[in-house]
Amino acid sequence: MKRKLIGQGAGGITVTLPINWVRNYSLIPGAEVDVSEIDEGVLISAVKNKKEKIITLDLKDYDQRMILNFLNQSYRLGYDTLNLTYSSEAQYQIILETTKETLLGFEIVEHKKNNCILQNISEPDPEKFAIILKKLFLQLIDLSEKVTEDFKTNKLSLHDLDETKSQIDKLTNYCRRTILRTPSREIKSILLYSIISQLSLVNHAYYYMYQYAYAKKKKLNPELQFYLIGINQMFHTYYDAFYAKDFNQLSLISKFREQLMGQNQTLFEKSTPNTVMFISYMREIIRAIHLCLPLSIGYWLGEETA
Numbered sequence: 621m622k623r624k625l626i627g628q629g630a631g632g633i634t635v636t637l638p639i640n641w642v643r644n645y646s647l648i649p650g651a652e653v654d655v656s657e658i659d660e661g662v663l664i665s666a667v668k669n670k671k672e673k674i675i676t677l678d679l680k681d682y683d684q685r686m687i688l689n690f691l692n693q694s695y696r697l698g699y700d701t702l703n704l705t706y707s708s709e710a711q712y713q714i715i716l717e718t719t720k721e722t723l724l725g726f727e728i729v730e731h732k733k734n735n736c737i738l739q740n741i742s743e744p745d746p747e748k749f750a751i752i753l754k755k756l757f758l759q760l761i762d763l764s765e766k767v768t769e770d771f772k773t774n775k776l777s778l779h780d781l782d783e784t785k786s787q788i789d790k791l792t793n794y795c796r797r798t799i800l801r802t803p804s805r806e807i808k809s810i811l812l813y814s815i816i817s818q819l820s821l822v823n824h825a826y827y828y829m830y831q832y833a834y835a836k837k838k839k840l841n842p843e844l845q846f847y848l849i850g851i852n853q854m855f856h857t858y859y860d861a862f863y864a865k866d867f868n869q870l871s872l873i874s875k876f877r878e879q880l881m882g883q884n885q886t887l888f889e890k891s892t893p894n895t896v897m898f899i900s901y902m903r904e905i906i907r908a909i910h911l912c913l914p915l916s917i918g919y920w921l922g923e924e925t926a
């Protein structure tokens with residue numbers, strides 16, 4: 621709808637708000653609203669009167685993977701309360717575990733037979749998004765270094781890595797939730813969402829490679845240890861380039877990918893039952909990092925440093 625701008629002395633300008641929207645949020649003269657710049661426009665939000673988003677889900681017919689998908693997608697789409705129905709204690713344990721491991725700020729606030737309610741009670745302020753995104757990158761770097769060091773010393777500790785993976789899952793979920801909850805027509809939000817999704821895949825590939833070694837009591841030979849160090853360098857280079865907004869540095873990712881994938885093919889050709897799974901997971905990491913390259917160019921295009 622269109623509105624005319626009204627002059628208010630000394631260069632001030634006001635605009636009237638739709639009366640139905642004002643009434644819906646019980647706004648009165650003197651009430652505060654939040655005003656944010658979005659591309660060519662502004663967004664006016666009744667923040668303090670924001671309505672809680674609630675969804676009711678019947679999970680009785682679904683397995684662990686589907687329950688995980690329902691909870692994660694509801695979280696990312698910005699729901700504040702999830703009213704869940706299930707049929708067994710096993711399903712409730714899945715809900716409990718997923719909430720603990722992937723839903724930052726959410727807790728089960730009510731639990732009855734075959735029903736529970738998940739609610740947002742301590743979600744970080746969206747204004748801290750940039751800080752949390754950087755924390756996500758740094759935790760991934762720590763994860764990659766820990767995995768490499770543990771393979772080198774052959775001292776695997778899955779408990780510590782479980783905690784790290786869970787924390788990274790929470791951060792990637794929270795970042796995607798924040799992006800989807802922020803009203804914007806900016807295409808760059810889609811690019812950033814996709815970058816974060818690739819970072820989630822990097823996290824999982826490192827973790828499941830480590831988990832495989834732990835469960836099967838497999839060791840990483842010196843050649844693959846050295847190869848993994850090169851992959852870590854690729855990710856660290858990407859992190860540096862992303863925050864420097866440096867296209868020349870970003871271009872190094874393609875060079876890393878070309879070199880590492882060439883080595884990967886050679887490693888596959890001479891692989892054994894003890895090495896093939898490691899090589900497969902390493903390829904997944906390389907591909908996920910490389911897919912961040914075009915997305916990052918689009919995200920920073922027009923904002924690169926001089």
